[in-house]
Amino acid sequence: FYNIYKNNLLLKTIQDNLNICEYLDECIIYGDAYSYFVETVYNAGSTYSVTNASLPHNQYLLNNEIGSGGGKIANIFAGLSLRENTLAAPYVFSISVLSNDNYSFFEKNLTVYNQINISSSPSCSAFPADMKLVFKIPVTNQQLVFRKNLNPGYTINNRNNLLIAKWDEKRDWIKLSAISRLEKKSDNFSFLLLETSVNSLGTFGIVYNADDDYCKQVQVKNRMFAPFAGFPGLAAASITFPNPKKESVQIVIYNISGSRILQKKFDFGLMAYSWDGKIANDEIAAPGLYIVNIIIDGKEKEAYKTYIYLMK
Structure with missing residues (x-):
């Protein structure tokens, strides 16, 4: 069998599939370097590999x-x-x-x-x-x-x-x-x-x-946003909301007249949503006030509601 050592401490013993085996060390810290060597253990004794030193883990x-x-x-x-x-x-x-x-x-x-x-x-x-x-x-x-x-x-x-x-x-x-x-x-x-x-x-x-x-509240950044302005910092409204159970989310946006202009469903447990003003066919909605309903797990009566304003 094999003993793998990391910084002179036993890291892992491998006893199965000895002809073809590999071991991935996930226990690393960004910026650190480590040294490894392998001990091969036989019935009559053991031999040691050379020590291999890793470079600092700086994957930029x-x-x-x-x-x-x-x-x-x-x-x-x-x-x-x-x-x-x-x-x-x-x-x-x-x-x-x-x-x-x-x-x-x-x-x-x-x-x-x-x-x-x-x-x-x-x-x-x-x-x-x-x-x-x-x-x-x-x-x-x-x-x-x-x-x-x-x-x-x-x-x-x-x-x-x-x-x-x-x-x-x-x-x-x-x-x-x-x-x-x-x-x-x-x-x-x-x-x-x-x-x-x-x-x-x-x-x-x-x-x-x-x-x-x-994190128990709805938070809005860029409540007033301007997709037409050409400034990345104002291009979209960002809304965060609690969803601790990672349940499905529906985002429904209405204009001031009460007409639904956008509806999106997310199944991955959404907790943050950015709207850049786009509706069907990638068209930008008209400037004005919009009401955003955030429906979690289909519970419309418990939906979070907030408003945002799209500017020219």
């Missing part, structure tokens, strides 16, 4: 083409999953690691960790279906580890105060509702997974939120 850019069959793009920080038939044609998705330089102009002491950017070619301001975004935070000895040499002191007990946030190009972060769960990898290493669903791409990160009631 990753590209992947995803088509109508669905797929995923992921790096060491986060991953985006698209279901089948989300896309009508292939898109090239890119995920890149940023240097945490996007600071909120409105919340001076807000720190956003593990910032990434997800984009597509061709670009798209809002996709027709929801996409699952999951951040992975390493947990060692109950401590959350964001990056090498970056330790804000959070533990697994703070898991319910961590949210995913999205940069809105107006020097502010939109906090998104998120569901957390723990994925154990070994006795002293786990991943805290933060999951949300979105229908638009951009820059995302992880933020600590002390307000326990924040």
